[in-house]
Structure formats: structure tokens, C-alpha cells
Amino acid sequence: MIHLIHRSPEEQQYLSSYEPSAFDRPSVTVDVVILTLREGHLEALLVKRKEHPYLNYWSLPGGFVQPHESLDEAAARVLRQKAGLEGMVGMERESPHKHPVYLEQLYTFGDPKRDPRMRVISVAYYALVEASHIREAGEEIALFKLRTPEGASSVEIFDSKNKKYSLAFDHAEILGVALRRIRGKLSYTPIGFELLPERFTLRQLQAVHETILQKKLNKDSFRRKMLASGMLEATGALERGLGRPAELYRFRREV
Amino acid sequence: MIHLIHRSPEEQQYLSSYEPSAFDRPSVTVDVVILTLREGHLEALLVKRKEHPYLNYWSLPGGFVQPHESLDEAAARVLRQKAGLEGMVGMERESPHKHPVYLEQLYTFGDPKRDPRMRVISVAYYALVEASHIREAGEEIALFKLRTPEGASSVEIFDSKNKKYSLAFDHAEILGVALRRIRGKLSYTPIGFELLPERFTLRQLQAVHETILQKKLNKDSFRRKMLASGMLEATGALERGLGRPAELYRFRREV
DNA sequence: GAGTATATATCCAAAGTGCATATAAATCAA
């Protein structure tokens, strides 16, 4: 959306002689909160640091923004390189790539002391990923359960054996902002289906919302609200299980 | 919220020998969308550029993030230096300073080509300011009316004579994001009183919401909703005018 | 004091929500 403007010779002269190193520049990174749902728990994908500072601490996958890539591109690259996922900002999931996931900018963190090495400003993103698309990699990359203590702004993480860990940098704070964002978003968008397969039952969608919001929802009014929103469309197919089969719905992305 | 961790001698050695110039670093600026309400119009404070590129174009007030200040501090500084306003992130308006205003981070813009000189990443903020606190400064700083064309994502600006101008850089886009943010926020927060004096009538608050949302609201249900929210408190004082005097309310910031 | 303007209170119908109950369609066990 940059305006194309005519540049006078004077301006071109100015631009070509411009010396950018006049300012102290911070480093800029992107960190990506990758959220998924497993066994009724909201979990985040974390990577173990192999460098100082916070050596061996678990941290959000991230990386420096490269000179010629946009912030969105940097976030998508981190998603691809660290988690093997194709991310697309703005939930356009119908691309031909393997597993495009919902990706959205979250907030930018710039406390001067958030990294002891130097000034690092981090543009945080969050992604919603269907659990089956995530591959954990042993000691390097793993999913952690999230818990938000009452009234606290940051988040606690637990591994599969329910052992609690501390996060590197201000990443617990970033996770807290991500959880508050997605919870707020649920009140006006059924964003939950980003965590489900393409076709899903209303029950599954409700379970997703309940897990994220940490509270029970009324089944009937949830059904009515979802169907009335016009954002779901019945596929005709049925999900079989114990009891009457349930209609499978899909999100209407074209609207 | 940085974790205090014990640093081993090995780690301290690493930190002191760390050479940060290994990466190409972008410049980082903050740009502040300063919104106010005048004569039933939503307006933004803009400054005329005195340098290339976009010489003599109107632009958002902004500045480079300094090495030792946080992003919030940089935004507050821009507000102070360019508009003479005291900004406080998180709407804590009861500070003893002259005119603390609502200030909140908006979004971060990082297209590699958004500035023709070099890579500049801009962390945008928006501020809500009571019109009486804004001083325009002739040819340098002025308020512009905002208009969002149907379906467009960016914003058009008009001066007091209704002459239309083009904005520098991607600032029209930034204004568009700011307007969408504040409109969305109105649905769950009566943020409108940030644009009013400390004490105001329900009518005034409704007028603010109507101006921002560009649509008429139902008077009675607006009253009920506002009073039921528990966020307003009657002051006992009355606003006199033509007709029956109206109760003056104030926002309950302590809640 | 009459007329006007605006704020506040009351009333009612329409829509939305939480909850209870009824019905439908599958599985499972005899």
C-alpha cells in the first residue's frame, strides 16, 4: 500500500547519499506462539535454546527479521523452518501448500532489557494449528501444556509429565498476551475451527471453545449461535460414533 | 517481567564478548495516531514533513526508538514532543501531569519497501485526546478530518477547508487500522470518554460513539447499557443547557 | 404561566439465552 510518488532529481540525490547508520539500531526478531489442542488441553510448541542467554531454557520459536522480508513473511518462515508448517496471514487456508495455518500478528515487545545481550525488539505472532500437523522433535521441539494462574498476566508451562518449566526471556508474558487475544477473539469469531480438521461437528467446536475459555458452555445456545452466525455450512456427511451420528460442518471461508 | 536468572561465569564471558553487529538491522520508529473529536468529526493530528522523502506531505507524528527507552516510552515521548501531550499507556489518567491521554499500541508495520530510504519498521500507537488539549501549530501541525471510503482499508484526510490530501508512506493504511481498532473496541468498552472532559453527560458519550461508529444509536438502550456496565458513576453535578439539566457522569477508573 | 426543549422513567413487543424435555438415529447386549 505504498504510495507511488514522483521523485525529483533533488530528492533522488538526497536518497542516494542518505547514510542510515546515524542511529543506534535495535535488532528485530519475530517470535511465534504456535497453539494447538491435544487431549483437551491448550498447548504451545516450544524449542529448547542451544545458546546463551537462557541456554537450555525452552522458548518460543523465533528468528531475526531478514532485510528483504516483511514481518508476515518472517513469521511464516519461522513457522516453516522451526515447525515445518506453512503459515498464511489472514487464514486463507485453501492454498495448495501442505498445511497452511492461521497466523496473525499479536503485539510487539520492546523493553530495553528484555534481552541481556543487546536491544532486541520482538514482533510476536500467533498461529493456530491442528494437532495432527505438529511433529515434535525429541529434546529440541516439544509441546507444553499451558496454565494461566488466577489473576496473573503470564503463563505457566508443563511438559507431558506435568513438570513445570520456566520460559526464556519475556516469553511467558508473550504467551499470556496470546491467550488473552484468542479468548477475546472467541467472543465474536468462531476462530476455534482453526484448531480442528476441515470438517468437524458442533460438539467438537464447542469442546474447543470450552478448552480455550476454560469454562462450560450451554450446548443449545452454542449450537444456535453458531448456526445463526451463517459462518458454518453443513457438508451432508456424518460423523459416526456411539449414539446418533452428528452432522459435519465446514467453515465458510468465502464470506 | 524479565526473569532474573543466575548467570554462570561462562555465560557472563559470552555476553561480554557478544558482537551484535552480525545482523543487518532495520531502523525502528514509533508513529502515533492521535485521534480527537471536533464538531462531530473524528480528526487526526498530522505533521508536515520537512525532509525527504515525502517532503511537504502530511504524516503521522513519529520518531526513532531510542536505545534506552521502551516502545511505550517512545510513543509517550512522541506525543509530548510533537503534540505537547502527556500520554500514559493503559489509561491511568489520574496522574498529576497536565493532560495524560489514553495511549495504546496498535500494530507493527514492516513492509521492506514502506520507506524508500532504508528498512524502517514502525510500531504504531494510537492516542485518544480531548480536543481542547490539542494545539495546532499553523503550517506545521494540524488536525485533519478522516473519512473511510466504503470497503476501503485505508483512510482519506481533509483539511478544515475540506481539501483532500495524500499521506506520507503507508500512513493512510495505519490510520485505517487505528479506526478499525477503535470501532471494534467500542463494542465492549465505552472507550469514548477518553475523548471527553472528565465529567460528561450520557448524551455526549452517545454522540461520541455515534461519530466513531458512523451510525445512530438507540438512546434508551445506550443509556441502559452504559449504566448497567457499572463503569460510569454519577457525580451529582448537572450540565445545564436548553431543557432539563443532565446528570454529569465520570468513568470509574478504579474498577 | 404557556410553550419548548431535553433528560429521565415506564411500558411493551420482539429477539436472544439458559434450561428442560422430547424425539431421532445410531451402538451394544441379551
Place this chain on the structure above:
DNA sequence: TTGATTTATATGCACTTTGGATATATACTC
């Protein structure tokens, strides 16, 4: 095959919320 069980879907109803109309209160102007 039949009936109990399980889950999905449909229906009914009380309660709340909302939009809209109307009535009343309190100021102003003439």
C-alpha cells in the same frame, strides 16, 4: 429381534435484553 444406552437434534418455555414508543420531570424562553 428387541430393548437399553448414547448422542444428536428439535421443541417448548421462562427470563433477560433490546428497540421503540410514550409519559413525566425540569429546566429555559417569551
